[in-house]
Amino acid sequence: MMDKRVYLLCGHYGSGKTNVAVNLALALKKERKKVAIADLDIVNPYFRTKDSAAELSAAGITLIASEYAGSNVDIPALPQQLYQLTDDKDLTAVIDVGGDDRGALALGRIAPALKEEQNYEMWAVINRYRPLTPDVPSTLEVLREVEAAGGLPLTGIVNNSNLGAVTTPEDILASVEYAEAVAKAAGLPLAMTTAEARLEPALSGKIENLFPLTLQKRPV
Amino acid sequence: MADKVLMKGNEAIAEAAIIAGCRHYFGYPITPQTEIAAYMAKKMPKIGGVFLQAESEIAAINMVYGVASAGKRVMTSSSSPGVSLKGEGLSYLAGADLPSLIVNVQRGGPGLGGIQPSQSDYFQATRGGGHGDYHMIVLAPASVQEMAELTIKGFELADTYRMTSMILADGTMGQMMEPVALDLKVNPAPEKPWATTGTKLQREHNIINSLSLIPEELEKFNFDRYERYKIVEEKETMYEEYMMEDADICVTAFGIAARVSKNAVDEARKRGIKAGMIRPITLWPFPVAPFAKAADKVKEFISVELSMGQMIEDVKLATSCKRPVTLCNRAGGMIPDPEQVLRAIEAAAKNGGVR
Structure with missing residues (x-):
């Protein structure tokens, strides 16, 4: 299923894009030689891909991030190695895009090259337990805004519905219907449903394309 | 658990304010509280409320003064350096006995400081934040659920005692995500016969002011205000x-x-x-x-x-x-x-x- 060169993760603010991106990069690295993860978040100065720098580096994944990412320098900076993502065709790239339409705006620079190459997935990460995307219409509205701002059509949906550390298997099972409805309304495939790895035994066999996650470190 | 939503502390404050009946928000962006303004910008237009990004923190706090004078539940939010800018307005709100809710999601200082969490505005908050003899009711949440609950409590206390309530949080509380139950009870705003809502030629003009040129009168205002503070101390302490x-x-x-x-x-x-x-x-x-x-x-x-x-x-x-x-x-x-x-x-x- 994962046969593309570039994977972009976009979606609404706080939907869990970064967490999914890091896990996706780690999964891709098991199959491919040269994998990079790029942090294009120009919205949120916290909870960045760079927080997982040690783990990514240990796995042999290149981290492309602004030198200001995760620092006290609270400016919307893009990494200078941005063009490597489109120029180096041997590279498998996971691109972590900032939240909402404001975040997707950063794609403008690379969208034309990605469109021309036609070897990418642009996945929208959704979480029905977030306050501004509880149902299909509100979620669709955000996805359309993201698509318009990024200048790149979506190709799939990632259901990352969760309630943080207290998520139960039932919470995730209850989200599938919502995710399928969003995908159907958007005319896109439901690429995967994620779940924290501890929930995998309770969910395996019950959910199509289940993608187990390990969580990035969280505050106290 | 499905009746809960996964929220950032900042979002919980914004949603709780809306639940409390606040339809007027004025602010100016600053990390780590910008999600409050972003949330209000998305939601207020959909529910007939006002979101306004002011030209500065000083403008925002004075817009709060205006809406509070008209008797409506109103809020502004900022982080440490921005709250310092609001200091003059906080004092005027106290001098005019206006109820409002102010949020400070603190970051490290002094000066422009940094964007990481801090609690170093404790003195500023608990001693009033501006010039003159006055207090604000200062509420310190320790979970995202409490960010929501104390926001509602803050509006209620502000109305009851005609005071400013401040939510004193920090960058961690603002940014962290936790599940929140939003089925929260709210006491509606009480009658505000002092508000400037138009006389309809039925009553004397109400005047909202913090200027007193007669020292004996100004002294009495201060003594009366501190009698009210004594009641707050007796009845509203939480721990x-x-x-x-x-x-x-x-x-x-x-x-x-x-x-x-x-x-x-x-x-x-x-x-x-x-x-x-x-x-x-x-x-x-x-x-x-x-x-x-x-x-x-x-x-x-x-x-x-x-x-x-x-x-x-x-x-x-x-x-x-x-x-x-x-x-x-x-x-x-x-x-x-x-x-x-x-x-x-x-x-x-x-x-x-x-x-």
Whole structure:
């Protein structure tokens, strides 16, 4: 299923894009030689891909991030190695895009090259337990805004519905219907449903394309 | 669990304000509280409310003054440097006895400081924040759920006592995500016969003002206001006690520092040290009673703070300095870890309260 060169993760603010991106990069690295993860978040100065720098580096994944990412320098900076993502065709790239339409705006620079190459997935990460995307219409509205701002059509949906550390298997099972409805309304495939790895035994066999996650470190 | 939503602390404040009936929000963006403004910008237009990004923090607080004068529930939010800019407005709100809600999601200072969490605006908040004799009701949440609940409480208290309520949170509380139940009860705003809502030729003009040129009159305003503050102190103090029944060592902390400290208290208990914690929820009025009671029982107090030691002064006052009070702190955007607090507890236990 994962046969593309570039994977972009976009979606609404706080939907869990970064967490999914890091896990996706780690999964891709098991199959491919040269994998990079790029942090294009120009919205949120916290909870960045760079927080997982040690783990990514240990796995042999290149981290492309602004030198200001995760620092006290609270400016919307893009990494200078941005063009490597489109120029180096041997590279498998996971691109972590900032939240909402404001975040997707950063794609403008690379969208034309990605469109021309036609070897990418642009996945929208959704979480029905977030306050501004509880149902299909509100979620669709955000996805359309993201698509318009990024200048790149979506190709799939990632259901990352969760309630943080207290998520139960039932919470995730209850989200599938919502995710399928969003995908159907958007005319896109439901690429995967994620779940924290501890929930995998309770969910395996019950959910199509289940993608187990390990969580990035969280505050106290 | 499906009746809960996963929210950032900042989003919980914004949603709770809307639940409380606030339809007027004025702000200016600053990390780490910008999600409040972003949330209001998305939601207010959909529910017939007003979101306005003001040209500055000073403009925003004066817009709050205007809406509060008209008797509506109103809020603004900012982070430390922005709250300093609002200082003049806070004093005017107090001088005109206007109810409003102000949110400070603190970051490290002084000056422009940094964007990491801090509690170093404690003095500013609990002593009023601007010039003149006055207080604000200062509420310190320690979970995303409390960010929502205390926002509603803040609006209610503000209306009841015609005061400004402040939510004093920090960058961690603003940014962290937790599940929140939003089926929250709200007391609607009381009648406000003093508000400037138009006389309809049925009554005398209401005048909202903080200028008094007659000193005798201004003195009376101040004395009357402090009579009202006394009632707030008697009736509205909130705190949480944790394992204080038999405690020898009393840790005290609020907000994120209280979450860290609770872990340390648990670990100390496992190691046979009778530690407990008092967590002030109202920072003004400060919960004097539980500290005064504890001062006759415990050997030592430890104030855990993300500052150079500010609440510690209120702890010393509340305990009449009967027992030693030591400081366990980090500053500039750093957070004490449970190990640091545990070491302070162990040192206090070993010391036996003799300093």
